[in-house]
Amino acid sequence: MTIGAMRDEWYPVGLRSKVDANGQQTLLMGEPIRLHESEGGEIVVETADGRRLPVVIGHGHVWTSLGQPDKPLFAIPEADQPGRRLVEVGVVRVRCSPLRAVENFLDIAHFPFVHTDILGAEPHTEVERYEVEIREHEDEVWATKVKFYQPQAAKSAAGGITTDYMYRVPAPTCSVLYKTCPARPGEWDVITLFVQPLTEELCDVWPWMALYDDVTPMTDLIHFQQMIFLQDRSILENQIPRRLPLDPGMEIPTRADLTSVAYRRWLKRHNYTYGAQLVAQ
Amino acid sequence: MPSTDAAPLTPLALSEDLPPATVMPIWTPEGPMALWRSVGGTLSLAADRCPHRGMRLSHGFVRGEALSCIYHGWSYDQGGRCLRIPAHPDLEPPASIRVATGSVLEAGGVIWRARADDPSLPPDFPGFVPLRSLSFAVSRDVISRTLGGESAGPGILKGTLAGSAVILLCAEQAEGTSLIHLLAPADATLDQRIAVSRAAETLRRAAETGTTEAAA
Numbered sequence: 001m002t003i004g005a006m007r008d009e010w011y012p013v014g015l016r017s018k019v020d021a022n023g024q025q026t027l028l029m030g031e032p033i034r035l036h037e038s039e040g041g042e043i044v045v046e047t048a049d050g051r052r053l054p055v056v057i058g059h060g061h062v063w064t065s066l067g068q069p070d071k072p073l074f075a076i077p078e079a080d081q082p083g084r085r086l087v088e089v090g091v092v093r094v095r096c097s098p099l100r101a102v103e104n105f106l107d108i109a110h111f112p113f114v115h116t117d118i119l120g121a122e123p124h125t126e127v128e129r130y131e132v133e134i135r136e137h138e139d140e141v142w143a144t145k146v147k148f149y150q151p152q153a154a155k156s157a158a159g160g161i162t163t164d165y166m167y168r169v170p171a172p173t174c175s176v177l178y179k180t181c182p183a184r185p186g187e188w189d190v191i192t193l194f195v196q197p198l199t200e201e202l203c204d205v206w207p208w209m210a211l212y213d214d215v216t217p218m219t220d221l222i223h224f225q226q227m228i229f230l231q232d233r234s235i236l237e238n239q240i241p242r243r244l245p246l247d248p249g250m251e252i253p254t255r256a257d258l259t260s261v262a263y264r265r266w267l268k269r270h271n272y273t274y275g276a277q278l279v280a281q
Numbered sequence: 282m283p284s285t286d287a288a289p290l291t292p293l294a295l296s297e298d299l300p301p302a303t304v305m306p307i308w309t310p311e312g313p314m315a316l317w318r319s320v321g322g323t324l325s326l327a328a329d330r331c332p333h334r335g336m337r338l339s340h341g342f343v344r345g346e347a348l349s350c351i352y353h354g355w356s357y358d359q360g361g362r363c364l365r366i367p368a369h370p371d372l373e374p375p376a377s378i379r380v381a382t383g384s385v386l387e388a389g390g391v392i393w394r395a396r397a398d399d400p401s402l403p404p405d406f407p408g409f410v411p412l413r414s415l416s417f418a419v420s421r422d423v424i425s426r427t428l429g430g431e432s433a434g435p436g437i438l439k440g441t442l443a444g445s446a447v448i449l450l451c452a453e454q455a456e457g458t459s460l461i462h463l464l465a466p467a468d469a470t471l472d473q474r475i476a477v478s479r480a481a482e483t484l485r486r487a488a489e490t491g492t493t494e495a496a497a
Contacts (some may be wrong), residue, residue, distance in 0.1 A: 109368040113354045125354060125367035235352050239335040240313075252332050252378055256368035 003029050005271040006172055008067035012194040012206045015088050016057050019043055027198040029066055029274060060088050060208050061194060074140075074170035078178065079190050079210035087209040087218065089225045094205055096236040097275035098173045098197040099244040099267065101205055104232055105175045105193040106167050106259040108148045114231050117151050121160075124149035127256035134266050141169035141266050143259040158182075169263055172272040173197055184212040191225075200275045201242045205229065243277035250277070290403050291394040291436070292450040292462050295411040296387055299324075304348060306339035308454045309394060314383060315339040316392065319346040324392060325359040326383040338380065391450065391462060404434060409448050409464040412474060415481055417459045419488050421451040424459060427488040442484065443476035445469055 006029075013026050014035055023036025033053065035045045045053040045064040053064045058073045079086070094101055104110070109127050111120025130146040146165035166178040166188070173195035178188035190210040195203050207225050245251055246268045253261050267276060293307050293316055304317035306329060313329035315338040327348060329339050336352040343349070347364055349356040354367040355374075363378035384395040388403040390411040395401075417424055421436065428449065430440025438449040448464040465477045 107353075109353045112367070113351055122354075122367070126370050127368040234340075235336060238337045238340055240330050240337065241335065245335075251334055254333075254366060254369060254372075 003066065003274050006197075006274040008065060008069050009171055009173075009272075010056060010063040010065050010069050010073050011173065012061040012196050013045065013064050014062045015090070015206070016043070016060060016062050017088060019062055026196070026204070028064065029197050030199050031066060033064070035062060035064075059192065059194070060086060061206060074174070076176055076190060076192070076210070078188060081187075081210075084190075084210040084212055085214070085218075085221075087211060087221050087225070089207040089209065089222050089229075092205045092207075092226070092229050092233060093198075094203055094233050094236050095201065095242075096203065096239065097201055097243045098195045098203040099272075099275040100236055100239060100242070101195050101203055101232075102169065102173055102175050102193065103244060103260050103263060104236055105177070106143070106169070106263060107257070108146060108165065109256045110235070111148060111150070114235055115228055119150050119152075119228065120148065121151045129255065130258070132258040132262045134262055138170070141167075141259070141262050143167040143262075146259075167259055169266070172267060172270070172274075173203075181212050183215070187212055189213075197274060203275075241277050243275055246273065246276045246278055290386070290396075290399075290401060292391055292452050292460075293326075293385065293394050294392045295414055295462055296390045296392055297411065298414065299392065302343045304339055304341055304343055306337065308460075309383070310453070311383070313337070313339070315341070315348065316385070317343050317348045319343060319359070321346055323359055324385050324387055326385045326394070327357060327361055328381040330380070331355055332378060332380060404437070406448055406464055408467055410467045412447075412463045412465040413478055413481070414460060414462045415485060416454070417461055417485050417488055418457075419459065420457050421453060421459050424449070424451060424461065424484070424488050427484060427491075442480035443473070445473055445477050447477060447481075 011028055013028060014024060019035055019037050021037050023034055025034050032048045033045055035043060038044050043055050043062050045055050054069060056063045056073045059076060063073055112122050112125050128147055130143055132143045135142055144166050147162055150163045151160045163180045168176040175193045177191045179191060181187045181189040192208045194206040194208060197203050207229055246264050299305060299318050301318050301322055302320050304315050307314045307316045315327045315329045318324050327338055329337050331338055331350040333355050334352055336350050338348060338350055340351045341349050347356040347358055355363055356365045357380055358364050361380040361382040363374040366372055366374050384397045386393045386395040386403050389405050393403045425438055428438055428440040430438045433439045436451045440447055445466055450462040452460045454460050463481050465474055
């Protein structure tokens with residue numbers, strides 16, 4: 001097993017607010033690591049043999065890398081807008097490939113069946129044509145003009161609405177979703193999925209949100225997102241094979257899966273194959 | 282005449298455990314399969330993997346005469362052909378989208394894996410009725426030794442539990458485990474059936490913990 005090109009990327013390994021002097025242990029791509037806060041308030045991440053790893057703090061989390069990232073952590077400018085509530089959802093461990101977790105996050109066609117009566121409901125199952133591109137300058141996958149009918153799009157939504165979405169993949173195990181904001185029409189709620197690859201078939205998922213919602217209690221916001229992701233986990237732990245197939249032939253996409261098709265193509269182009277299955281087996 | 286000993290029919294499940302409009306996961310030597318019964322009562326066996334995104338079909342749902350995947354609702358008919366892709370309601374799915382299927386037979390309250398090229402009928406067990414299925418974390422041989430009964434054909438054991446004559450239909454599962462379908466006398470009283478059921482659990486504990494003793 002080789003980590004390949006994904007070694008030099010940034011990965012979330014903990015919530016910044018939860019790391020203290022006592023420190024915590026975790027795993028990154030099979031390597032045990034430890035993080036703690038120094039006396040000076042600095043976050044230190046080290047491997048078991050004492051090698052100091054690069055650290056960056058952003059989007060509520062501590063990010064590190066086993067390699068040497070040649071670019072800063074991706075920005076989410078919308079999340080910095082004043083008036084947003086930043087929601088630290090916490091962590092959900094999932095027995096699946098980190099890439100499968102991201103791909104599921106990019107998918108809307110499952111809403112009526114997996115998030116029934118919340119993010120989707122029959123008979124509103126149709127996925128209308130949307131636009132997908134790999135933005136060369138940013139080197140990111142983007143899906144825009146995505147629309148879907150939702151019975152309860154967010155904790156702050158009272159009834160069914162057609163929700164607009166944009167999806168963005170700025171790093172191989174991270175996705176940012178921009179979604180119609182029920183409380184403030186014209187603005188986008190930001191919902192992210194940051195995935196920590198523990199191994200190729202096991203991950204810790206750190207959802208994080210930056211919302212315009214002054215009303216809903218923080219606990220309810222966290223519970224809503226945890227409920228949604230636990231529904232996803234029942235899928236993610238039962239896909240065969242566990243790793244994401246990057247070669248065509250193993251799985252059959254349709255027009256609704258254009259984001260997934262672009263994501264797989266982008267992964268393959270960059271040799272982002274940690275958690276991928278390359279040859280049909 | 283084909284030899285049924287070489288490739289016997291394999292017991293999969295008890296009919297009572299698969300009412301109409303349900304699906305269950307089944308392990309077979311060919312891999313995981315989804316066994317399902319339509320609303321109209323027809324039994325079908327499909328590969329336990331939706332070809333769209335690899336989700337297990339045994340987690341899906343049955344509506345009418347079709348089995349649907351729980352992930353995106355793709356539905357399949359009894360022949361394995363994809364009937365509907367809900368994300369594209371107006372699309373007629375190409376005939377190439379299908380799941381592999383297998384043959385099954387049902388007799389005397391037991392569902393059997395059959396082979397399309399083998400006309401054998403499942404064995405029948407006059408005077409016996411299905412009681413329950415149990416998983417054992419040991420092989421068929423260990424169960425046979427622990428029970429101390431006699432073989433009555435490939436994968437079929439006869440013995441005594443709680444004073445009642447019983448028949449055990451054994452299906453090998455993954456990683457050296459077994460699935461047992463237990464048959465009890467048709468004229469057993471409710472109390473006797475409960476006693477047989479408990480004795481089968483005792484047999485399982487003995488088989489799983491005291492294998493050496495039982496073999497001695």
